[in-house]
Amino acid sequence: MQTVRDDDGKRYVLVKRSGESSRVRDPATGEEQYLPNDAVTFEGISPLVAAASGVSEPLRRAVTAVHDDRSLGLLVELVDRDAVSVVELLAAYDLCESDLHGLLSEFRAAGLITETTVHGERGYAATETAREAVATLRGEQE
Numbered sequence: 001m002q003t004v005r006d007d008d009g010k011r012y013v014l015v016k017r018s019g020e021s022s023r024v025r026d027p028a029t030g031e032e033q034y035l036p037n038d039a040v041t042f043e044g045i046s047p048l049v050a051a052a053s054g055v056s057e058p059l060r061r062a063v064t065a066v067h068d069d070r071s072l073g074l075l076v077e078l079v080d081r082d083a084v085s086v087v088e089l090l091a092a093y094d095l096c097e098s099d100l101h102g103l104l105s106e107f108r109a110a111g112l113i114t115e116t117t118v119h120g121e122r123g124y125a126a127t128e129t130a131r132e133a134v135a136t137l138r139g140e141q142e
Contacts, residue, residue, distance in 0.1 A: 027054035
């Protein structure tokens, strides 16, 4: 599979190419349509990357940073609780310090949390990106 762009710059995954037209799939909707071959330009983007682009950026960030139920739960808790100190996180949840630090580092790298100060201690708060991702996962927005 390959990726193509139409004359308006919209990206599609090429499904099939014939003599005069190409069947393409919209990664955002999954809908397929035929476009004239002279209306599409081939790209060097992976079709898997193009397919993933149909998912919102906040949700893609969360999906790549969350590895299991515990990490998803931690992200949800950070969204629900506003800013939380590291001391509180260690006391409240069944994560050792190194596991917690690893998850928080991944969340920071993904732009899902930001470091802050809570009651004079180091802590973390969810970003708007994390809030959007969790809202989408909960079915609160599309």
